[in-house]
Amino acid sequence: MVPLWFYLIVAAALFCIGTFGVLARRNGVAVLMSVELMLNAVNINLVAFWRYLTPEKINGMAFAAFIFVVAAAEAAVGLAIIISVYRNRRSVIPEEADTLRG
Amino acid sequence: MEITIVTVAFIVFALISLGGAIGVVTCHNLFRGTIWLMVSLFGAAGFFVLLSAPFLAAVQVLVYIGAIAILFTFAVMLTRSISNLKTRFTRLNINIAAAIALFVLLVVGVIGPVFILNPDLQQPVSSVTRTTIDLGEAFARGNSFALPFELASLLLTAAMIGAIVIARESDDEV
Amino acid sequence: MDCTGLCETLFRGGLDQGIAQFISLLAGVLLVSGVPLVTVIFLIWVERKIAARIQDRLGPNRVGPFGLLQTFADLIKLLIKEDITPTAADRLLYNAAPLVAFASVVLIWGVIPYTPYHFGADLEIGVLYMVAVASLGTLAIMTAGWASNNKYALLGAFRVVALLVSYEIPMVFALLVPVMLAGSMSLLEIVHAQGGMWFGIMAPISAVLFFISAQAETGRAPFDLIEAESELVAGFNIEYSGMKFGMFFAAEFLHVFTNAILLVVFFFGGWYGPLWQEPLIAFMWLGLKASVLYFISLWIRNTVPRLRIDQVMWFNWFRLVPLSIANVLVIATVVKIMQLLNLAPRNLIGASFGEVLPLTLVLLLANIAMGLIIVGQLRTAGQTARVAAENRASVRAAIGD
Numbered sequence A: 001m002v003p004l005w006f007y008l009i010v011a012a013a014l015f016c017i018g019t020f021g022v023l024a025r026r027n028g029v030a031v032l033m034s035v036e037l038m039l040n041a042v043n044i045n046l047v048a049f050w051r052y053l054t055p056e057k058i059n060g061m062a063f064a065a066f067i068f069v070v071a072a073a074e075a076a077v078g079l080a081i082i083i084s085v086y087r088n089r090r091s092v093i094p095e096e097a098d099t100l101r102g
Numbered sequence B: 001m002e003i004t005i006v007t008v009a010f011i012v013f014a015l016i017s018l019g020g021a022i023g024v025v026t027c028h029n030l031f032r033g034t035i036w037l038m039v040s041l042f043g044a045a046g047f048f049v050l051l052s053a054p055f056l057a058a059v060q061v062l063v064y065i066g067a068i069a070i071l072f073t074f075a076v077m078l079t080r081s082i083s084n085l086k087t088r089f090t091r092l093n094i095n096i097a098a099a100i101a102l103f104v105l106l107v108v109g110v111i112g113p114v115f116i117l118n119p120d121l122q123q124p125v126s127s128v129t130r131t132t133i134d135l136g137e138a139f140a141r142g143n144s145f146a147l148p149f150e151l152a153s154l155l156l157t158a159a160m161i162g163a164i165v166i167a168r169e170s171d172d173e174v
Numbered sequence C: 001m002d003c004t005g006l007c008e009t010l011f012r013g014g015l016d017q018g019i020a021q022f023i024s025l026l027a028g029v030l031l032v033s034g035v036p037l038v039t040v041i042f043l044i045w046v047e048r049k050i051a052a053r054i055q056d057r058l059g060p061n062r063v064g065p066f067g068l069l070q071t072f073a074d075l076i077k078l079l080i081k082e083d084i085t086p087t088a089a090d091r092l093l094y095n096a097a098p099l100v101a102f103a104s105v106v107l108i109w110g111v112i113p114y115t116p117y118h119f120g121a122d123l124e125i126g127v128l129y130m131v132a133v134a135s136l137g138t139l140a141i142m143t144a145g146w147a148s149n150n151k152y153a154l155l156g157a158f159r160v161v162a163l164l165v166s167y168e169i170p171m172v173f174a175l176l177v178p179v180m181l182a183g184s185m186s187l188l189e190i191v192h193a194q195g196g197m198w199f200g201i202m203a204p205i206s207a208v209l210f211f212i213s214a215q216a217e218t219g220r221a222p223f224d225l226i227e228a229e230s231e232l233v234a235g236f237n238i239e240y241s242g243m244k245f246g247m248f249f250a251a252e253f254l255h256v257f258t259n260a261i262l263l264v265v266f267f268f269g270g271w272y273g274p275l276w277q278e279p280l281i282a283f284m285w286l287g288l289k290a291s292v293l294y295f296i297s298l299w300i301r302n303t304v305p306r307l308r309i310d311q312v313m314w315f316n317w318f319r320l321v322p323l324s325i326a327n328v329l330v331i332a333t334v335v336k337i338m339q340l341l342n343l344a345p346r347n348l349i350g351a352s353f354g355e356v357l358p359l360t361l362v363l364l365l366a367n368i369a370m371g372l373i374i375v376g377q378l379r380t381a382g383q384t385a386r387v388a389a390e391n392r393a394s395v396r397a398a399i400g401d
Helices: A004-024 A028-053 A059-089 B005-025 B030-050 B054-078 B092-116 B132-140 B146-167 C006-012 C017-054 C070-079 C091-110 C126-147 C151-182 C187-192 C204-218 C243-267 C279-301 C309-340 C353-399
Strands: none
Touching (some): A004 B092, A028 B005, B030 B054, B030 C126, B054 B132, B054 C151, B132 B146, C006 C017, C017 C243, C017 C279, C126 C243, C151 C187, C151 C204, C151 C309, C204 C353, C243 C279, C309 C353
16 A cells, blocks of 8 residues: 555645635636635545544544535535626626625 | 555556646636546546545545536536636736645645654554445434434535525526 | 466466456456447347337348348448548547547446356445446536537537436436345345345336436437437537547447346346356346347337427426435335334345245335326326316317417
8 A cells, every 4th residue: 555645745735736726716617626626635635544544433434425515515506606696797707706895 | 665556556546636636727728627627536536446435436426527527517608708818817926836835834844744754654554444334324323423414415405405596597586 | 356367377477466467357357348349239230120110111131131230331431431520629528528428338337247257346336336437428428519619519418418417316316226125236236136036026116217217318219309310400419420420329329228237237137037047048138138128218219209308307307306205215114114024134135035025015015006196196187287278279269269
């Protein structure tokens, strides 16, 4: 088996790429895709820890399954909001949604 | 450390996930971006198989790739903004620096001292793992994960109804 | 994994053990994936011949005896066609979509148990793997519709994805019933659990639900608005010509036969039949039962008219999904009550016919009761529709239309 820190480094790299996407992309849908990457990285981390440190318990796998559920719910609602904003404002750029500012 | 088939598979899946992720954050054409997202998620499914969690791998392909990524594809098609050929990024340099700084912080600060330098935390503790049947029983037993399971289904129902209500056209009578 | 057979021969011959295992696994993969690939060659001829006979014509009868070599003629025609790619199409995705569509069907055959001893892989999560791989086909069609850079292809792809994603739900619920009865998601154990009694006799409504949603998943009539050759100018595969179209074509035909064989594995006993202990006869029983169900699927395809997309969606969300949920609830309750009363075995694997008989009879009664309720509701719905139509006709006649 591969040492544990291999998985941790890959998950950290995925998380950082996702962070860069959230911070830097101008399109709202691309931001949501980067959030999905971050959730994915967390899942890989969780399952790697479960397998290497406590494989006799079920908690790690169950937690990862719950993260799937939460990610699906969040993606659905987030995309619905983006579509609604697009219908009203014709724009999906988060920086332009500043009506409440000031 | 010997190069076994597991190491080769790990490297292949790592390249697939990281390559797909970089494709997601740097794509011009958002539809290609969703394809890169599917590639990256497929790499993660490969990791789950290597980590003795085949149930999670199948659920990853079924839920993430078969449903969520297709949802993203529909969203991309429904929000074709006219100015999507303009700049892709805001403040590129500082954001790249922030992401790299975060990665270096995680590796040097957390992963390095705790996991790389400690020989006890390198290999799996035991080869006995829980199976899918145990996961199913955990979701059904009262003193295990039954309550979070019910709350998760409540969350999904609420999200479903909320997404339908938010995204429906506002000019038809309810 | 121990090294036996071909792997051992290669290892003794001097190869490294890892490489020997890899080569023997590769040979196994080629063998298992050869079965669907050879089947699809025969299936295309069967499909065209049966469609022709139902439509009162002869079908292919020129190329070879009874037109048996027609598939090879089609293949040669498709191969020598000019390979046109639209100029503004997304080249990589356009070329990859038919491959993914075909691969998603062939991958299902990796988990199907042909005999008690011959199967591709006995996955612990076989059913989930099968559903996950089938959902990759949805992605391929979406990619094909987008990458063609054609309004009609995109419109066709939208409708197809809506249809496929919606009909996955009753299919998965219908598959929950054999998983519940067998106590495992592994296809091999599901077939073993039918040694006493077929699941199709214990839960016929689930079999019908799976059949209907599988028909919809492959885009067969009455759900064939996916292609709708007479309407939408061939749907998402307008821009595809030559061998790429051939791959979509072959993938669809193979998918229908895959659904027939899955129906047999889940509900109709797999390879059980008289003299099933012989592997060859077990394989023959599987093929025979799958062929009967495939014929029924073709029969329906060539007989019923096409449904509109809104009718298809209404049927799924208002009829199939509630029915499938109610079906799972009823069967779970009945099985648990029977197990608590000690009338049904805890583990159906290895149970004999006599042990399973009380459970079968009670489940059959429950299914007949559900069927009567459904038929009663259909009857009242049909009556109200007829009365409404007559009222409209009489109103129109009274106005003097």
